[in-house]
Amino acid sequence: xxxxxxxxxxxxxxxxxxxxxxxxxxxxxxxxxxxxxxxxxxxxxxxxxxxxxxxxxxxxxxxxxxxxxxxxxxxxxxxxxxxxxxxxxxxxxxxxxxxxxxxxxxxxxxxxxxxxxxxxxxxxxxxxxxxxxxxxxxxxxxxxxxxxxxxxxxxxxxxxxxxxxxxxxxxxxxxxxxxxxxxxxxxxxxxxxxxxxxxxxxxxxxxxxxxxxxxxxxxxxxxxxxxxxxxxxx
Amino acid sequence: xxxxxxxxxxxxxxxxxxxxxxxxxxxxxxxxxxxxxxxxxxxxxxxxxxxxxxxxxxxxxxxxxxxxxxxxxxxxxxxxxxxxxxxxxxxxxxxxxxxxxxxxxxxxxxxxxxxxxxxxxxxxxxxxxxxxxxxxxxxxxxxxxxxxxxxxxxxxxxxxxxxxxxxxxxxxxxxxxxxxxxxxxxxxxxxxxxxxxxxxxxxxxxxxxxxxxxxxxxxxxxxxxxxxxxxxxxxxxxxxxxxxxxxxxxxxxxxxxxxxxxxxxxxxxxxxxxxxxxxx
Numbered sequence: 001x002x003x004x005x006x007x008x009x010x011x012x013x014x015x016x017x018x019x020x021x022x023x024x025x026x027x028x029x030x031x032x033x034x035x036x037x038x039x040x041x042x043x044x045x046x047x048x049x050x051x052x053x054x055x056x057x058x059x060x061x062x063x064x065x066x067x068x069x070x071x072x073x074x075x076x077x078x079x080x081x082x083x084x085x086x087x088x089x090x091x092x093x094x095x096x097x098x099x100x101x102x103x104x105x106x107x108x109x110x111x112x113x114x115x116x117x118x119x120x121x122x123x124x125x126x127x128x129x130x131x132x133x134x135x136x137x138x139x140x141x142x143x144x145x146x147x148x149x150x151x152x153x154x155x156x157x158x159x160x161x162x163x164x165x166x167x168x169x170x171x172x173x174x175x176x177x178x179x180x181x182x183x184x185x186x187x188x189x190x191x192x193x194x195x196x197x198x199x200x201x202x203x204x205x206x207x208x209x210x211x212x213x214x215x216x217x218x219x220x221x222x223x224x225x226x227x228x229x230x231x232x233x234x
Numbered sequence: 235x236x237x238x239x240x241x242x243x244x245x246x247x248x249x250x251x252x253x254x255x256x257x258x259x260x261x262x263x264x265x266x267x268x269x270x271x272x273x274x275x276x277x278x279x280x281x282x283x284x285x286x287x288x289x290x291x292x293x294x295x296x297x298x299x300x301x302x303x304x305x306x307x308x309x310x311x312x313x314x315x316x317x318x319x320x321x322x323x324x325x326x327x328x329x330x331x332x333x334x335x336x337x338x339x340x341x342x343x344x345x346x347x348x349x350x351x352x353x354x355x356x357x358x359x360x361x362x363x364x365x366x367x368x369x370x371x372x373x374x375x376x377x378x379x380x381x382x383x384x385x386x387x388x389x390x391x392x393x394x395x396x397x398x399x400x401x402x403x404x405x406x407x408x409x410x411x412x413x414x415x416x417x418x419x420x421x422x423x424x425x426x427x428x429x430x431x432x433x434x435x436x437x438x439x440x441x442x443x444x445x446x447x448x449x450x451x452x453x454x455x456x457x458x459x460x461x462x463x464x465x466x467x468x469x470x471x472x473x474x475x476x477x478x479x480x481x482x483x484x485x486x487x488x489x490x491x492x493x494x495x496x497x498x499x500x501x502x503x504x505x506x507x508x509x510x511x512x513x514x
Binding site for chain 1 (some may be wrong): 245328331335336338339340342343345346365402403406407410418421422423424428429430431434435437447448475482483485486487491492494495497
């Protein structure tokens with residue numbers, strides 16, 4: 001199944017665009033006066049237009065990292081939106097409650113990044129969920145586990161690439177919620193696996209992955225091609 | 235860590251970098267060359283020494299954060315160690331397995347933080363004496379019986395985990411100058427969030443209370459009450475970077491979901507006030 005991510009109707013109206021612009025200015029104005037913010041604005045000025053041949057360009061610097069997070073949140077939100085449209089057969093009340101909650105959290109994350117990035121945001125991505133059997137509990141929860149662990153890994157791996165403390169804090173506010181999701185999904189699959197040795201190592205450390213590794217996995221669920229070539233690497 | 239990249243960035247931000255470093259250019263080249271051979275944990279220390287010379291700063295701020303984190307990890311490690319060892323407290327089966335898993339992680343965090351602090355050239359703070367009744371040493375605080383009353387034990391565990399997540403989050407910005415230390419802290423932070431989610435799930439099942447969820451709704455204590463309210467105050471935020479999350483862009487995101495979707499930080503003073511009754 002291939003489906004286009006929903007773009008809220010409000011996003012298409014001029015009034016909303018104006019509000020979005022104000023929100024973006026407020027967001028970026030948090031960092032007004034810092035050299036880094038100015039550098040980022042400048043550095044990204046050439047990255048606005050996605051290049052179809054090379055894929056959708058995430059951009060560079062902190063904006064690139066925020067777009068990277070936005071791309072992953074789009075993927076997660078689309079997944080749970082589909083999951084909750086028609087639950088797998090035999091879904092229990094608790095499974096439905098938690099999957100609905102997680103869907104809402106991922107939508108909140110996606111829309112937050114969309115508004116925060118404003119005209120620096122990448123477009124809506126097209127997903128490819130043809131590998132997922134949405135009627136199968138094992139397929140749905142297995143995919144959810146993979147997405148949540150991937151999300152935790154991605155945020156943990158991207159933290160060091162962020163230069164602005166305020167952006168780092170926002171990423172931190174989201175990653176612990178993704179970790180809560182990951183733990184819960186794992187417990188639904190097998191109670192007690194919330195932080196087993198496939199997620200947390202002998203030093204008590206959770207997963208982390210750099211963007212190229214994360215995007216390689218994500219690409220398996222995306223029709224849109226992502227170009228991460230301008231992301232910072234250290 | 236790409237040291238040359240850091241130096242390049244510094245040069246862009248600070249045109250006088252090389253003047254500040256003066257004759258230390260050779261030291262930079264030396265560092266870049268041996269970076270691959272140094273133990274990763276030693277690199278922040280080596281860089282810290284360099285920056286201290288250039289800017290008169292030290293790794294002191296980072297060490298301070300790590301000492302603070304170590305105190306919290308001592309608290310959690312001893313709490314779970316005592317809880318797991320208390321006869322008849324934790325039911326056999328999955329509960330025992332989960333508490334052992336978390337205990338082992340917290341002990342590992344203690345070891346890791348002590349080693350990192352030592353690597354940075356400082357002496358790890360000593361483990362405090364704890365009173366897990368929250369009685370400041372009286373042994374008669376509001377959580378009296380914490381190691382004989384299983385629901386109370388889980389309630390205190392939930393508070394420690396949720397507070398720990400908030401405490402690490404509040405300190406991330408202070409670690410931004412060190413890729414290695416920041417990444418380690420983030421990896422501890424999300425492990426604590428996994429613990430928090432599971433402890434909440436255990437409480438939900440134990441109490442048959444479907445209002446208890448793995449995530450924090452508003453500033454709700456999940457039924458624990460006023461004694462732990464300070465650990466949850468501020469979690470009810472529904473705007474992020476001045477963007478209202480409730481119903482954002484015409485979606486059905488409720489106030490509850492808007493608060494659940496983002497965990498909030500706590501600053502050091504707030505955390506210290508929360509744990510003060512537990513430290514003799």
